[in-house]
Amino acid sequence: MDKHDRISPAVIRRLPKYYRYLGELTKMGINKTSSRELSEMTGFSASQIRQDLNNFGGFGQQGFGYDVENLRNEIAKILGLDNKYKIIIVGAGNIGQAIANYTGFYEADYEVVALFDKNPKLIGMSIRNAMIMDSDDLEDFLEKEKIDIAVICTPKSVSQQVAEQLVRCGIHAIWNFAPKDLKMPENVHVENVHLNESLFSLTYYYNRMNKEKSKNE
Amino acid sequence: MDKHDRISPAVIRRLPKYYRYLGELTKMGINKTSSRELSEMTGFSASQIRQDLNNFGGFGQQGFGYDVENLRNEIAKILGLDNKYKIIIVGAGNIGQAIANYTGFYEADYEVVALFDKNPKLIGMSIRNAMIMDSDDLEDFLEKEKIDIAVICTPKSVSQQVAEQLVRCGIHAIWNFAPKDLKMPENVHVENVHLNESLFSLTYYYNRMNKEKSKNE
């Protein structure tokens, strides 16, 4: 299993896509697939798919292909989707609430156990069995409950400070929606969802297309 | 300007980050910077930063560095942040509403002009000056209004169909929040925000850390 140590992030980012497409095949009642077929679905090359999977072991059968359900289970195991995760959301504004309602959490055993905000109007409200609590109670809460993942949906002005508080309370995995890079110790993993970078990138390509179009006229 | 044609996506994804940090420098009243300083802030190497910027022209002064405000303006121009963009959001559920409230739109001249949903309970509601309209009126609306960017926040079951409708009505830029890859013609640019892939990736690294920790004990 030592191989795992040096898997490139690019590979890890492709695994969820394989997982998703294998799920679609399962739903369609298809139980056998090949790197060629997965290539057509995902847009990645067949060669790359075989390389990716072989980072973790040989899941296929030469001359035959891959068993859909087996491969899907193996990827689930690699990603850790066979475990349970308790989640809290810090910041219960628009994005925080939307994340609390996020149906993607049902794809594995993720449970949002609480939200935190300092707005008194929000405190006490519930979203899908999770209550919005006072931010002042965050540290006490984390002392009692073993939380796996914290989601940061606060304004960027306080995101660094919130992150440091979370880490002090033992959090090692942060899903960060605040448009700011968090400076964190090495043993904390931060996954950023920086909407502004995504939107700006889209804007660039939109303009580039328009320029090309007007050039061809 | 033909250079623009072949800029790698990796470069484009870094530009918004440069832009953001230059904004922070401006706010701090700092008007001169260097690739070394930007490197410390962004975590990218100084060499890479110089390479990236020189894809678009020489914005610096040898022996001196970069003028913060000038460089920021140049990047804004490259990304197209000096233009106006009209946006619609299709799907006014949790995520759609959160996006309508997204304050990042104020960082440039983005305007959400309408949302669309087929839920009668939502139709007629307003979010920050944008009304939620009946999805049945989407095509009529697009005929009358010139829209630049469409955001897809529908369930994944209808996202492909919605995207095709948008493209038929002349949309070329899609910000896709549905957890599904859209099959689109070449002249349509899709920027995906696939939360499930981000969450699964976070889950992988969280587990890897835990495995390493328990190994060292």
Added chain:
DNA sequence: TAGATTGTTAATCGATTAACAATC
């Protein structure tokens, strides 16, 4: 068996980093 497709090594490609001449 013949055909198919994996697993894996080698070749290619592209992106990042290093180095340094140009020059402010």
Added chain:
DNA sequence: TAGATTGTTAATCGATTAACAATC
């Protein structure tokens, strides 16, 4: 001028693709 830092070319690194032997 001397010092500093860019712009740019060359070297390195890593990721993707191609090729093919292994084998079901």
